Amino acid sequence: MATTQTNAREAILARIRAHLGKRLDESVLEPAHPSDxxxxxLPAPGTTPAARFAAALEKVGGHPHRAQNGAEARRILLNLVAERKVQRAILLDAPLLHDLEILSALQQAGVEVLTIAAGDGPAGDLSAAERANLRAAATAADLCISSADYAIAESGTLVLPARRGFPRAAPVLPPAHVALVRESQIVPHLEGLIPQLKAxxxxxxxxxxxxxxxxxTGPSRTADIEQTLTIGVHGPGDMDVILVADQNPED
Amino acid sequence: MSHPIPLVPFEERAHKALADERLQQALKVATTKFIVHRQEALSLLPDADGLRQRGRAIRERTIAHLDECLIQLESAVQANGGHVHWAQDEVEACRIIVGLLQERQARLVVKSKSMATEEIGLNHALQAAAIEAVETDLGEWIVQLAGETPSHIVAPAVHKTKEQVAELFEKQVGRPVGTDIPALTKIARAQLREKFLAADAAISGVNFAIAETGTLVLVTNEGNGRLASSLPRTHIAVMGLEKVIPTWDDLPALLTLLTRSATGQIITSYVTCVTGPRRPGEADGPEELHLVILDNGRTRILENEYRESLYCIRCGACANACPVYLKIGGHAYGGVYSGPIGAVLTPLLQGMEHFGALPHASSLCGACKDACPVRIDLPRMLLALRAQEVEDKRPPVWERLLFRLYAWGTSHPVIYRLGARLGGLLAWPFARNGWMGRLPVPIVSRWTTKRDFPAPAARPFHARWAEIEREAVPPPSKDESR
Incomplete structure (x- = not known):
């Protein structure tokens, strides 16, 4: 097997080099013109990133909310929890959620919350049993609550890096996902975010x-049956984003 | 184990599709929607054509440095703790994947949409190894339950009605399910969720592989790519070797060109950028990540004038724009890839012998090139393939003689004029409203069984032109105007 693999790799690379080495008739291929x-x-003049994010999210079937302060953010979240009759939630902790005291608000509302601690957490790896428990909790949850590292205004997109405390599947398994994001975390577009991400x-x-x-970006969607747009096929059907204004984070 | 060679010739497959009224309707609805959404999404950009140039430049640069890009990708994936496998053809690719699964005693595999695995006929190979493989893209799952193949690169089950889907789902769940589309989608969610949670391994495609960090980008709307790369303990990703891109800086342009051209979205619901397996302390993600880099005829294409077909990012815009695709749909093409890019790639990858008819499935109108986000010159390659087919086949003596006679005639004015008059006279009994249907003449009838032929004008153009010139008032000469 190992030899076959080495052979395949070398054979493929050798063919690429041999064939690229052959100069094609330049007139055949239309050369790409460099373009920047x-x-x-381009953002419409006079619009704020938060307004553009909200409009973009709405357009793809997500639900944007604006909160002037923490109290309003909690109120919006608790309304959603009541409306959707959420009994069990999984909370991916983040500094913003901590600052806004989301956990205690949910607990006071009688929601059973499993919190996954943010940051480095306890050193060392999680055991297979611990991981299985987390997966079971996420699968059984009615809602996932998280923050995001960035939000992209042009497309209404959340940028979520997996890490200790942020499982890949946790926001996708439950039928609903609510993310709380500070307005200052909104960037205009993906292209502008790349240098920041790289850094x-x-x-x-x-x-x-x-x-x-x-x-x-918005809810899970498909149009695979008769080109009819349907939400919630594998991921959440409800995707809410609460944008929290930057001033007066603690009221 | 490769994608099967169709048993009936292209003409027959096309006729079957043309006779299917429901298919015609579905294709019209789907392609019209895709076209409108694509145009809207591109019109939001300040310089959509400039961005297409940029996309083309990235693809051109990547392919020109393909060996370096792949080596960088390989070492970055390995540095992240992933494994890289190289497969020269479908047999090797299937052997590698089945081998990996057997070593891990995997019995159930979830698949996230991948054209590359269709190309290598992976599902047959898995079946032969008694490994259950479940497609998790809704459209792909429907097609799998029906025992068919995708008919559109973005909408695999575009040819199915909700009644047909309901029938397939009823067999699956063993009770009547009705034809409400959201309810059908819920059934699929429940059925496939079980599979996701129980699966021993996931197999996915790759939309872009970023060489600098060894990152595999999966672009989906349903979220199946996200679940496939999170839940099972082994993730095997299969990519055609042209899917590599050099850096993260190349991603925004190509990603938004892909989604805007495919479905008219600025970005899809889920873009998942996988950089290695689960890391210590993380709650999910696969324990093992394997990347299979597939050649399967691609390096052969690099060699010649078809090189730019490897620039393709699989958006399907050329198919939606194509008047022939609109009428015959994806199945008539008989290969994995349909539409204009399929008419180029399928003969190149699977051989002219079985797919030589495909380059003729085009009116050469150029709509595909106009729609292509990386400006692939599809009409040029379709023509080149036709020419190649003729050269390979070496037409019979009479045909070569006939065309030599034609060339001689058209380059001698007297003969040409005589011919034009004669043509008009000979064609007159068969012409109706300027067109000729089936001609009862042995050689010519082979042309007219498939298409009408424009009848020669009763009076040739040069005769009418001469008349017009005679009747026209002569223009004032330069001397007089001075």
Whole structure:
């Protein structure tokens, strides 16, 4: 097997080099013209990033909310919890959620919350049993509550890096996902975010800082049956984002 | 184990599709929607054509440095703790994947939509090894339950009605399910969720593989790519070797070109960028990540004038724009890839012998090239393949003689004029409203069984032109105007 693999690798690379080495008749292939055209729409003048994010999220079937302060954010969240009759929630803790005292608000509302601690947490790996328990909890939950590292205004996208305390599947398994994001975390577009991502995730020059960088935009959707748009096929059918204004975070 | 060679010739498959009124309707609805959404999404950009140039430039640069990009990708994936396998053809690819699964005693595999695994006929190989493979993209699952193949790259089950879907689901769950589409989707969610949670391994495709960090980008709307790369303990990703891109800086342009061209979305619901297996302390993600880099004829394409077909990012915009695809749909193409890019790639990857008819499934109108996000010159390659087919086949003596005679005639004015008059006279009995249907003449009838032929004008153009010139008032000469 090992030899076959080495052979296959060498044979493929040798063919590529031999064939690329052959100069094609230049007139056959239309050469690409260098272009620096942006990969994003220019924001309409006079609009704020938060307003654009909300409009984009709404357009793809998500539910945007604006909160002036923490109290309003909690009120919006608790309304959603009541409306959707949420009994069990999984909370992916983050500094913002901690600051806004989301956990105690949920508990006071009688929601059974499993919190996954943010940051480095306890050193060492999780055992298979611990991981199985977390998966079972996420599968049984009615709602996942998280923050995001960034939000993209143009497309209404949340940027979620998997890490200790942020499982890849946790926001996708329950039927609903609510994310709370500070307005200051909103960037205009993906293209502008890439340098920031590279700086944040490649910091010390070692390997990429997350095993899975996830972009999530609105609810899970499909149009595979008769081209009819339907939501909630594998992931959540309800995707709410509460944008929290930057001033007066603690009221 | 490869994708099966169709048993009936292309003409027959096309006729069957043309006779299927429901298919015609479904194709029209789907492609019209895709076209409108694509145009809207591109019109939001300040310079959509400039972005397409940018996309093309990235693809051109990548393919020109393909060996370096792949080596960088390989070492980055390995540095992240992943494993890289190289497969020269479908047989090797299936052997590698089945081998990995057997070593791990996997019995149930969830699949996230992948054209590369269709290409290598992986599902047959898994079946032969008694490994249950479940497609998790809703459209792919429907097609799998029906024992069919995808008919559209973005909408695999576009040819199925909700009644047909309901019938398939009823067999699956063993009770009547009705034809309400959201209810059908819920059934699929429940059925497939069980599979996700029970699966021993996941197999996915790759939309882009970023060489600098060894990151595999999966683009989906349903979230199946996200679950497939999170839940099972082994994740095997299969990519055609052209799917590599050099850096993260190349991603925004290609990603938004892909989603805007495919479905008219700025971005899809889930874009999952996998950089290695689960890391210590993380609650989920696979214990093992394997990347299979597939050649299967691609390096052969690099060699010649078809190189730019490897620039393709699989958005399906060329198919939606194609008047022939609109009428015959994906199945008539008989290969994995349909539409204009399929008419180029399928003969190149699977051989002209069985797919030589595909390059003729085009009116050469150029709509595909206009729709392509990386401006692949599909009409040029379709023509080149036709020429190649003729050269390979070496047409019979009479045909070569006929065309030599034609060339001689058209380059001698007297003969040409005589021919034009004669043509008009000979064609007159068969012409109706300027067209000729089936001609009862042995050689010509082979042309007219498939298409009408424009009848030669009763009076040739040059004769009418001469008349017009005679009747026209002569323009004032330069001397007079001075």
């Amino acid at each position: 055209a942006p990969a994003y729409a 944040a995730l490649k910091g010390n020059g070692s390997r990429w800082g997350t095993s899975c960088l996830m972009f999530t």
